[in-house]
Amino acid sequence: MEFRIAHLYAHFLNIYGDRGNIITLSQRAKWRGIEVKVDAIDIGQDADPDYYDFYFIGGGQDKQQIVIAEDLVKRASTLKTAVAGGAVVLTVCGGYQLLGHYYRPHEGPELKGISLLDAYTVAGNRRMIGNVVIKRDDDTTLVGFENHSGKTFLGKDVQPLGKIVVGNGNNGEDKSEGACQGTVYGTYLHGSLLPKNPAFADHLLIQALARRYGAIKLATLDDALELQAHKRALTLPA
Amino acid sequence: MTEKTILTLADRAAVLVAKLAASSIRKLGLGLGSNLPGRLALKVSPNVLGHLSGQTTRGVIAITGTNGKSTTSGILSSILRTAGFTFAHNRQGANLVTGITASLIESADWNANIAADLCLFEIDEAALPLVAQQVIIGSVVVTNLFRDQLDRFGELDTTARLINKGIGINQSLAILNADDPNVCQLAPEVSHLFFGLESVAAGVAAEGNMELAYCGKCGKEISYNRVFYGQMGHWYCQGCDFKRPDPAIYATDVEVSATASRFKLFIDGKAEECTLPLPGLFNVYNALAAAAAAFHLGATREAIRAGLKAYSTLFGRSERLTIEGKSVIVQLIKNPAGATQALASCIRDPKARLLIAINDNLADGRDISWLWDADFEQLTALTDTSITVSGQRAEDMAVRLKYAGINADHIFTVPKLAQAVTQALSTLGADETLWLMPTYTNLLDLQKILKSMGVSMSGT
Numbered sequence: 003m004e005f006r007i008a009h010l011y012a013h014f015l016n017i018y019g020d021r022g023n024i025i026t027l028s029q030r031a032k033w034r035g036i037e038v039k040v041d042a043i044d045i046g047q048d049a050d051p052d053y054y055d056f057y058f059i060g061g062g063q064d065k066q067q068i069v070i071a072e073d074l075v076k077r078a079s080t081l082k083t084a085v086a087g088g089a090v091v092l093t094v095c096g097g098y099q100l101l102g103h104y105y106r107p108h109e110g111p112e113l114k115g116i117s118l119l120d121a122y123t124v125a126g127n128r129r130m131i132g133n134v135v136i137k138r139d140d141d142t143t144l145v146g147f148e149n150h151s152g153k154t155f156l157g158k159d160v161q162p163l164g165k166i167v168v169g170n171g172n173n174g175e176d177k178s179e180g181a182c183q184g185t186v187y188g189t190y191l192h193g194s195l196l197p198k199n200p201a202f203a204d205h206l207l208i209q210a211l212a213r214r215y216g217a218i219k220l221a222t223l224d225d226a227l228e229l230q231a232h233k234r235a236l237t238l239p240a
Numbered sequence: 241m242t243e244k245t246i247l248t249l250a251d252r253a254a255v256l257v258a259k260l261a262a263s264s265i266r267k268l269g270l271g272l273g274s275n276l277p278g279r280l281a282l283k284v285s286p287n288v289l290g291h292l293s294g295q296t297t298r299g300v301i302a303i304t305g306t307n308g309k310s311t312t313s314g315i316l317s318s319i320l321r322t323a324g325f326t327f328a329h330n331r332q333g334a335n336l337v338t339g340i341t342a343s344l345i346e347s348a349d350w351n352a353n354i355a356a357d358l359c360l361f362e363i364d365e366a367a368l369p370l371v372a373q374q375v376i377i378g379s380v381v382v383t384n385l386f387r388d389q390l391d392r393f394g395e396l397d398t399t400a401r402l403i404n405k406g407i408g409i410n411q412s413l414a415i416l417n418a419d420d421p422n423v424c425q426l427a428p429e430v431s432h433l434f435f436g437l438e439s440v441a442a443g444v445a446a447e448g449n450m451e452l453a454y455c456g457k458c459g460k461e462i463s464y465n466r467v468f469y470g471q472m473g474h475w476y477c478q479g480c481d482f483k484r485p486d487p488a489i490y491a492t493d494v495e496v497s498a499t500a501s502r503f504k505l506f507i508d509g510k511a512e513e514c515t516l517p518l519p520g521l522f523n524v525y526n527a528l529a530a531a532a533a534a535f536h537l538g539a540t541r542e543a544i545r546a547g548l549k550a551y552s553t554l555f556g557r558s559e560r561l562t563i564e565g566k567s568v569i570v571q572l573i574k575n576p577a578g579a580t581q582a583l584a585s586c587i588r589d590p591k592a593r594l595l596i597a598i599n600d601n602l603a604d605g606r607d608i609s610w611l612w613d614a615d616f617e618q619l620t621a622l623t624d625t626s627i628t629v630s631g632q633r634a635e636d637m638a639v640r641l642k643y644a645g646i647n648a649d650h651i652f653t654v655p656k657l658a659q660a661v662t663q664a665l666s667t668l669g670a671d672e673t674l675w676l677m678p679t680y681t682n683l684l685d686l687q688k689i690l691k692s693m694g695v696s697m698s699g700t
Binding site: 014017018019021022026063065131133192194197224230234235 | 606640
């Protein structure tokens, strides 16, 4: 079995430890004997929509966001083909914002998103920084750290990833955090997200492998260290 | 030479108040008291910092940048001492306006007179414009600009803007790292003095992960003929004419070991064979920054060579200690670039054991995501070594190590630092060295813990 990851803009968007998500998925696959292939896909570089099981886009600085937005619009149709074929897309912070319909800054033109998520983002006046805990529908928790001023609002075709227990989440107003639409995910959680949320990491892994291998069961791993860190994060102040 | 400033009555009162406060704080055992006296003094005389520093004959030199501020200031003071200068220095690393004021007042007598040739200020990047508004800063050294502490300043561009503003206020001479494209884009309109690394000895490899940089002029990704570490190297832009400037002060043939480095230092076209009792290429850069500053201030080549050699480590920066007969190195870590460098030095020591302590207080950076950007994967080179993790975020550090490829059975989570230190020392072999890597507030805790064991760290 092989797990194929496309890390979009890996060299551009690598300042908030989002690389930890790639490391986590790769290791958790390898520990189960699954071969892993990670390709860094840069601006202007094509990614074959039939090839990859999983796409990741992280967060970056504002200046980089503009360049990325332009490139992302160009690859919107191949990315949509990939998603229609069952590929999983995980985006964090800046990447999340660009997967919605648009990002409206304080001044200057709107940044066009690619509408893979029914959501939009407007620039806010307050930077939302701190620890986050969210509760998912199945009562499990996700923990992470947010650092953003953009406020994201969800449309009717998309579900939040969870409800805010600690922190601000999408917009600091409606208690929602993140977004999920089919196999496309967006979240403001850095931390990195996946290392301390191993069950969610495995959920993404199973969903992504299903594209080529159907329903599979992953071997159980000893997650004692991960769960300890998760438990600790539940006690952190916002 | 600057003209001496006339002190006002308010300045003298401010010094008096601050000195009384500082001595009461010390008597009551309330800690180092590095900020409160400064705050009081600025209340009494808002211009006291400028007025006091204006008394020195050679003015003020500032040292800023992401990493290496304290070490560069420390090396520069070693050189200045050797060269026979007298100077005031905020050596406790209190590098915001109040801390700098407090430390300067400590150098003054009760009459507010300062008998020093110059002031050497290590200044936080964000505080530079604030200090520059009060003090005439003759020259500003910028060590490097890494993407650090994003939760504090927002973004790298913000930091660059703050430094630019700080340099612009007094049109200070900019002493810049030629090898760092992020630094070279700073302050294009002032005079510059560049320092850099020309060559390393055969077998010295680039340290850690390379970091991408973007052209300050056209935004294109920077290209390299050669990378030394991070985004440091011989760089150029393919999109425009922006490229590494030729440094006036530079090192060649750099050799590094786990504890020291040797290199040829070229100043004014002439070479000195230098030894620096610090490991890692990042410290060679700190030495070059200090050498450039010292040369500008008028130190001789010989004083620079001797000052480098005589440098003794600063509080928690590659500081070597002997505790209960055992060998310990303390190296502060606070961001991916610095941590990656520290780890690169550590793995050169085959007898290394590690204790990594991570806190997430404001002074450490509350977001610990950076642990995932640092190259802990290097540690797999140390086979079977045991690693103790401690601090408020010990559990996160344990997970980071596990995913870096360290066997989970070799990772010991001991959140309480005192207990972690005792445990790590008790299992340390006689021929082994404990590499203790704390974040900032863990370092302060460590200082107290070691003191209770009868070991004083430097500067304390």
